[in-house]
Amino acid sequence: MAFVVIVDDRATNRSIFSKLAGSLGDDIEVEAFAAPDPALKSIGAKIPDLIITDYKMPQMTGAAFTQQIRALPNGMDVPIIVITAYDDRAFRLEALEAGATDFVQTPIDHQEFVTRARNLLKIGTRQKLIRSRAYALAKELQDVEQERQELLRDSRDRLAQVIDTVPAMISASDRRGECIFVNAYQTAALDPDADGRETGFQGEHAARSRQLDARVFATELPLPAFEEEITDAAGKTRVFLTSKTPLRSGFSLVTSVLTTSLDITERKRAERHLHHVAHHDALTGLPNRMQVHLRLEDAIDAATAENCKFALHFLDLDRFKSISDAFGHHNGDVLLSKVAERLATVVGPYDSLGRLGGDEFAVIQPCEGQGPRAEAEAGALAEKIRHSFDAAFQIDGRVIHTTCSLGITLFPRDGTTLDALLQNADLAMYRAKAQGRNTICFFESGMQSAVRDAAQIEIDLRAGLLNEELVLHYQPQQDAVTRRITGVEALVRWNRPGHGIVYPDRFLPVAEEAGLMNAINLWVLDAACRQAASWERRGMPVRVGINLSASLFRHHDVAKLVAEAVSRAGVSPHLIDLELTETTFLENHEEARRQIIALQKLGISFSVDDFGTGYASFTYIETLPLNRLKIDQAFIHNMNSRPGGSAVVRAIIGLGRGLGLRVVAEGVETEAQFAELSAEGCDEMQGYLLSRPLAAAELETFLAARGTTAAHEAAGRSEQPEASEDL
DSSP states (O other), X not given: OEEEEEEXXXXXXXXXXXXXXXXXXXXXXXXXXXXXXXHHHHHHHSOOSEXXXXXXXXXXXXXXXXXXXXXXXXXXXXXXXXXXXXXXXXXXXXXXXXXXXXXXXXXXXXXXXXXHHHHHHHHHHHHHHHHHHHHHHHHHHHHHHHSOHHHHHXXXXXHHHHHHTSSSEEEEEETTSOEEEEOHHHHHHHXXXXXXXXXXXXXXXXXXXXXXXXXXXXXXXXXXXXXXXEEOTTSOEEEEEEEEEEEEOTTSOEEEEEEEEEEOHHHHHHHHHHHHHHHBOTTTOSBOHHHHHHHHHHHHHHHHHHTXXXXXXXXXXXXXXXXXXXXXXXXXXXXXXXXXXXXXXXXXXXXXXXXXXXXXXXXXXXXXXXXXXXXXXXXXXXXXXXHTTSSOEEETTEEEOOOEEEEEEEETTTOSSHHHHHHHHHHHHHHHHHTTSSOEEEOOTHHHHHHHHHHHHHHHHHHXXXXXXXXXXXXXXXXXXXXXXXXXXXEEEEEETTTEEEOHHHHHHHHHHHTOHHHXXXXXXXXXXHHHHHHHHTTOOOOEEEEEOHHHHHHSOHHHHHHHHHHHHTOOGGGEEEEEOHHHHXXXXXXXXXXXXHHHTTTOEEEEEEETSSOOOHHHHHHSOOOEEEEOHHHHHTTTTSTTHHHHHHHHHHHHHHTTOEEEEEOOOSHHHHHHHHHHTOOEEESTTTBOOEEHHHHHHHHHHHTTOOOOOOBXXXXXXXXXXXO
């Protein structure tokens, strides 16, 4: 009958695992405890065959409980499963180092759990059998020593037969260091050609074994079990758990030492595998975040002791999420693996490369120079890393281009602790992204104030959402032929107390990181619909373009939200134009198509915003019931400044017209751009040539002044165009 002990402070868990344990066989005895202390008292009297314990308990952790079990006289071989709901590798390592046999994270498939537990019961039973045989043999040998020497010689053959049945190396040596006997298992392992000769240990191992035997003879006490490596007859190194016990004569004199060695090679191999898994990334095989932190701590200690420097590089792939969304998460994982392989060929032999998670990597680079020389070394490696992305990646028959942004900190200039170096490298990396990506940035002390500013922006923005501090400005759009106003695009602003009007490039990145984008999106939708309804009621119907982010589609039924907003405002649906980015179509094409069709039935129109900056394929755009295609302003600015700029715009206009879509050019600032776009067949224009974004009252004045004329003088042309806007 197998005896299973369950320790968990939660009654529900005790009940579940008791039922699972009971299903391990027909003759299972299960005893459950709510705390470790009563369990330890019970286990002291009766050693279980399997222990299942929670990691987080009020009295002690599962790791501490495991250590106490292992300290019991017969607790070394008991299989112990530690269970936790926390995804923290530190817990796993602590439990395994304390002696846990297995570590399970809940929830877990019950069938898998039962299979694991059943296998551990079998292994534990076998180990107990082996050890009990070894101990039984030791006891029998002690009893035999108490008999007359003549009886010992007469029974030697009988004992040898018993010894030979035990799957462990067993031998005995006298005070002179001579081997009295060895069993068949040891003979086969160390010298299979011995032809019956007694085979003990050889060379350095024999000398070490004699030293330990001498200690047993001197103290007349057994030695604690210890692990040792032994090379067998085949030349393979195996790991054994060895114990040495004194054998006494009938007069209680220690006459010899019994050595028992149990082969634990497979167990050690499994432990090494678990250690590797805990410290390495499963996807790339690189050291993971935990291992990078450990190596960084070692680098700090070594650099401090030797008064030298090192650089910490933080590397983040640019637009990786868009690539993964466009080509599938599997191909995204393949890209990460290929990036890891390429980085491994770039870093030096003494550099340490690791993956922190997601699309972030780290490199610890020892520097030979001091001061500016160390910075130059770090910069040179960073440039090599950056240029390693110049070549495209071939994945699943596709050619994928990506770049990276790097942030660098130097020890000890930028920090002397692990946390400081990690935080400052992260700040430098995000500054590199803010500077346009595919950039290298060294840490500067001013970056910390930027982080504080961002934190304050988040606090104020949350309050601003509650206090109705957001406002909408509207940028007009005009027909390229008639020059008549065709609509406006609603753009969000923040009237931040003490700062005035704040543009979206200052607060939307913070909002996205803080998880406020959906709340802002919903406010813009409601406010724009209300304003469109107000203009319609006053006899100034104008089409209003409203930007919706891809994240809104991920978390909401957009068709329902928009329909409700239009109904609440009382605006005619045909006056609402929803502007979507290419990412929206890529993440869930069929769902986006369903919602677009549902809203179009109400009369709402749709535009593809910032076309050409994402990864959408022609097929996606072709199959969606869209109305307009908006060319991103970056392509408009590049028409006359880059070779082929006009050709790109011409191709986009041709694509839109071929699909039957009206094409809108964003960011039109000069008469030359207007003329070229008109000649290429662009339908509508939007930009500072016509007008800057205007508050609602300003727009009403602007529209009243223009009436239906074809004039296109800029409103507020003296202002500079602002950064690209998303809302």
